[in-house]
Amino acid sequence: MGAPMKEANRLTDDALLVLFANGDPDAAGALTDRLMPRAFGVALRVLGNRAEAEDITQEAMMRLWRMAPNWQSGQAQVSTWVYRVVMNLCIDLKRRQRGGFLDLDAVPEPEDDAKSAVDQLQENARFDALQAALMQLPPRQRQAVVLRHLEDLSNPEIAAIMEIGVEAVESLTARGKRALAKGLQSRRAELGYADG
Amino acid sequence: MQMDKQDDISDDALDALFATARAQPPSMPDALKQAVLADAASVQHNLVKEARNQSATPTEGWRLVVDMLGGFLGVAGLATACVAGLLIGLSPPGVFADPEVWAIFDTALPVDSFDLADVFAEDIE
Missing domain, CATH: 1.10.1740.10 (RNA polymerase sigma factor, region 2, helix turn helix motif)
Structure with a gap:
């Protein structure tokens, strides 16, 4: 049984x-x-x-x-x-x-009744912006960034999953993160980083 | 959230965004879970069935021998014949002990009716 x-x-x-x-x-x-x-x-x-x-x-x-x-x-x-x-x-x-x-x-929108509608919209906008920026990355960089920063896996684990070396993972995640930061520049307002 | 002087998204801001996203994983569709569990049940059913079949059937080698002998009926006939032969050998029926029966074989052909040696001898001559 x-x-x-x-x-x-x-x-x-x-x-x-x-x-x-x-x-x-x-x-x-x-x-x-x-x-x-x-x-x-x-x-x-x-x-x-x-x-x-x-x-x-x-x-x-x-x-x-x-x-x-x-x-x-x-x-x-x-x-x-x-x-x-x-x-x-x-x-x-x-x-x-x-x-x-x-x-x-x-892209799913997280549900949390405890948040105010404005906060929720802000958070949804952030997730959308993040997802849009992720989609602009080359596929391998996107995979590495998702596994490292959203799945919180270690570099050796990512290396095993992607069947590459740890150094290659480090390079992909570093370049991916830089590209992501650059890609999110134009979405500062959506992210809640408004001027002022 | 902090920005650097070029208005880039800073590492700290990006890390905070990642942390927020991690804390709120995408909602799982119930239908997907049901579909995955249904797949699992189907695969598991076949695995168990396969395992039972393997343990219940003879090995491939035995199956081959049985097929070569004409299937299970052939094997049964062969086994019966073997047993009968063994019994006859160990305990022959009384009829074979009667010398008159053996005499039939002795007189079935005249001794001098045909001799291959004579034929060869005539050819040589």
Whole structure:
């Protein structure tokens, strides 16, 4: 029988994946709660399109389920594997689209009833501005910046996901951050950095 | 938020923006979670079914041998024949102990009816 949900939440991703492959009915739920928000968040930031991010997330998770029986514990982190699949799927999608449009309206707007309408609008405007600036970055820089600054991953983790060296990650994130700062200059008002 | 003198977005301001974005991850669509869980259930069902089939079927090598012998019916017939042969060998029926039965084989053909050696000898001559 399956491990109760509370117990499943204490297990590592590795262990949950093995349980899933062995038919445990609770393992998929626990893994989904842990990994899907990360996959979706990264896909959304990299693609800038909610519908595409949903498709990519579902596909990445499907690949995780199918890969479960062949997973070798200790070889890599499951989350790293998922991030890598998401990144590769994003790259493939963009290659297929060849210059797909940026749908800023599709970027989700965080909901927080405690904030005033003005604050909320201001915050939404900031997120939109950030997303728009992210979309102006070259794809590899955008991936590195999203993983480093929005997913809060370490450089070695990002290196493993992007399959490049740590130095290359440092270079990408530094250049990406500079380009982002430059790109946000023209959106100072949206960011709440009004003159005065 | 601070700006530097060229009105660039400062590192601190950018970091603050990142921190705000991190603190408010995008909302997860319920339908997506349901779809992902449905995929998981489907894949898991197939994995379990596959594992059961593998444990229930004979190994590939045995299956090959059985097929070569004509399937399970062929194997059953062969086994029956082997057992029958063994039993006959160990305990022959009484009819084979009767010397008159063996005499049939002795007199079935005349001893001098045909001899290959004679044929060869005639050819040589």
